[in-house]
Amino acid sequence: MDSFFKHHVFFCLNQREPGASRPSCANCNAQEMQEYAKKRVKQLGLAGPGQVRINKAGCLDRCEEGPTIVVYPEGVWYTYIDKTDIDEIVESHLANGKIVERLLIDR
Incomplete structure (x- = not known):
């Protein structure tokens, strides 16, 4: 069975209440990084059916x-710090199929 997208990418944007016992991805610029990834995928011509979807x-x-x-x-699970990490994931994994080992959560 073929997938509608070659890669379907999900960014956690969860926001917890202040003082919560667990951290929140939203406090790490997740929204900005998701929007940036979506823009980069479009700029590189990778967006759309059969290609990449950023959600x-x-x-x-x-x-x-x-x-x-x-x-x-x-x-494949990743973590990231900044736009440089997002660029590497987009260009290496999404464009060229090469997993970015240094950003993997499950090593």
Whole structure:
């Protein structure tokens, strides 16, 4: 069975209440990074059916591992710090099929 998208990318944008016992991806610029990834995918001509879809997600339950991205259908989990990390994920994994080992959550 073929997937509608080659890569379907979910960015956790969950926001917890102040003082919550677990961290929130939203406090790590997740919204900005999701919007940036969506823009980069479009700029590189990778967006659309049969290619890449960048989506927002609620809690992906990997909060303690940093801001979280999961790429399907592979089920590859990433964390990131900034736009440089997002660029590397987009250009290496999404454009060229090469997993970015240094940003993997499951090593």
